[in-house]
Amino acid sequence: MNTASPKLPPGPKHNLLLSREENIRNDILGYFHKSVRKYNGISRARLGPFYYVSVSNPAYIEHIFLNRDIYVKGRDNRNLKFLLGNGLLTNEGEFWLKQRRLMQPLFHKQRLQGFVTKIEACTNAMLNSWRGKENTATDLHSEMTKVTLEIVSQTLMSTKVQGNFKLLSDALHIVMEGMLKRTRSFLRLPYWLPLPHYLRMKRARKMLDSTIYNIIEGRRKSSEKFNDLLTMLMEVEDADTAERMTDTQLRDEVITIYLAGHETTANALAFTFYLLAKHPEIKQRIDAEVQTVLNQKEFTYDLLQRLEFTTNVIKESMRLFPPAWGVLREAAADDVIDGYLIKKGDSIVLSPYAVQRMEKYWDEPLKFDPDRFLPERIKHVHKYAYFPFGGGQRLCIGNNFAMMEMQIIVALACKHFNFTLAGNFALELEPLITLRPKHGVPVMLHTK
Numbered sequence: 208m209n210t211a212s213p214k215l216p217p218g219p220k221h222n223l224l225l226s227r228e229e230n231i232r233n234d235i236l237g238y239f240h241k242s243v244r245k246y247n248g249i250s251r252a253r254l255g256p257f258y259y260v261s262v263s264n265p266a267y268i269e270h271i272f273l274n275r276d277i278y279v280k281g282r283d284n285r286n287l288k289f290l291l292g293n294g295l296l297t298n299e300g301e302f303w304l305k306q307r308r309l310m311q312p313l314f315h316k317q318r319l320q321g322f323v324t325k326i327e328a329c330t331n332a333m334l335n336s337w338r339g340k341e342n343t344a345t346d347l348h349s350e351m352t353k354v355t356l357e358i359v360s361q362t363l364m365s366t367k368v369q370g371n372f373k374l375l376s377d378a379l380h381i382v383m384e385g386m387l388k389r390t391r392s393f394l395r396l397p398y399w400l401p402l403p404h405y406l407r408m409k410r411a412r413k414m415l416d417s418t419i420y421n422i423i424e425g426r427r428k429s430s431e432k433f434n435d436l437l438t439m440l441m442e443v444e445d446a447d448t449a450e451r452m453t454d455t456q457l458r459d460e461v462i463t464i465y466l467a468g469h470e471t472t473a474n475a476l477a478f479t480f481y482l483l484a485k486h487p488e489i490k491q492r493i494d495a496e497v498q499t500v501l502n503q504k505e506f507t508y509d510l511l512q513r514l515e516f517t518t519n520v521i522k523e524s525m526r527l528f529p530p531a532w533g534v535l536r537e538a539a540a541d542d543v544i545d546g547y548l549i550k551k552g553d554s555i556v557l558s559p560y561a562v563q564r565m566e567k568y569w570d571e572p573l574k575f576d577p578d579r580f581l582p583e584r585i586k587h588v589h590k591y592a593y594f595p596f597g598g599g600q601r602l603c604i605g606n607n608f609a610m611m612e613m614q615i616i617v618a619l620a621c622k623h624f625n626f627t628l629a630g631n632f633a634l635e636l637e638p639l640i641t642l643r644p645k646h647g648v649p650v651m652l653h654t655k
């Protein structure tokens with residue numbers, strides 16, 4: 208790295224919010240796409256009252272991920288705490304580390320193995336409901352949202368969403384939309400103000416809280432043994448103090464997993480099915496692999512790892528359409544990266560969407576080519592030119608869970624159905640907190 212006296216990263220001198228040229232409010236993905244090409248690996252721009260440093264050089268991204276004490280979650284994260292409290296996603300510092308150490312074993316392979324049957328059952332229920340729907344368009348984004356919510360409910364708390372689905376998903380939606388609105392506004396009015404949309408958000412949060420606390424209380428009273436993450440969360444003990452999590456901490460972790468664990472996965476799956484509907488030749492390769500690997504065998508975690516092509520399709524889908532399209536940090540202290548000064552208080556944006564589409568790091572980046580993840584090809588790509596699950600110590604704790612879930616859903620759906628895009632459907636992206644298909648993914652289903 209460069210040792211000359213540090214300088215601020217290059218970037219536009221004007222405030223981006225006031226610029227007509229960079230239409231950041233209406234096309235934030237387009238803005239990042241252009242700006243990572245215009246500036247070489249790093250740029251700094253003013254957006255409203257804050258400075259944002261956008262980083263696209265994989266070596267710099269690695270530096271940021273590996274220096275968790277300097278690059279903290281920060282300002283935008285504090286907004287998420289309204290719903291997630293001190294759960295793993297929003298927690299910081301020593302307390303985060305303690306919780307991460309406690310929870311990491313719950314996501315190990317042996318534990319995940321115990322969830323295969325539940326995921327398979329939820330997927331089969333969805334596929335059965337698809338039969339008879341062949342003559343009308345089915346929105347696979349909404350189907351994936353339902354099935355991933357069902358899966359997270361059953362693996363986390365052994366509860367079925369089905370009937371309550373609308374109530375719970377509406378409540379989540381109200382809180383998430385409200386938080387997003389607040390994130391986008393630079394005038395963040397405090398939550399204690401009795402604004403109508405704050406009151407709506409609080410009512411929705413109360414509904415989610417009481418559902419979770421009721422389940423926890425029920426567990427404490429019951430002698431029944433459940434095979435789910437909540438049981439594991441309630442049982443883990445601090446190795447030094449033998450303390451268990453308080454109900455408030457349990458609530459925060461449960462709601463964090465509930466939220467982090469389904470929407471991202473649903474979006475990744477929706478984009479994967481969109482790509483498969485557009486590329487029947489790739490779908491056929493999945494069909495052949497599923498037939499060979501899974502042929503009549505019982506699903507196991509290890510068997511799923513043999514679905515190499517299917518896995519590469521999912522990875523490639525998350526390269527083009529990473530559900531977490533922007534990962535944010537805030538510099539808690541001044542730092543220097545390769546001669547560039549990062550100032551305390553600067554917001555840092557790492558965009559998998561932008562970096563994973565850069566010609567500099569990927570051949571023909573806009574081409575859907577799952578074979579680029581073959582070991583002999585991917586070994587030439589920098590580890591941090593691909594980071595759909597983040598990186599460093601704060602890497603997504605549910606990454607193996609998500610991969611397993613997506614492998615099962617893609618494999619079973621492909622085994623039983625073919626898909627074609629409905630009508631003249633053209634994909635439009637909606638970069639909210641996660642990247643979603645704006646108008647869903649409407650397909651015609653064809654039973655095999």
Ligand code: HEM
Nearest residue numbers: 295296467468471472475531595596597601603604605609
């Ligand atoms: C395709 C699906 C998923 C994607 C793309 C995804 C992406 C991410 C990313 C990018 C982060 C890092 C955020 C940051 O550094 O600021 C993260 C963290 C996290 N994810 Fe995921 N995630 C997915 C699925 C899941 C699932 C299934 C679960 C739980 C079952 C989960 C739970 C979490 C938690 C708890 C964290 C916080 C980890 C920490 O900071 O220690 N995620 N995820």
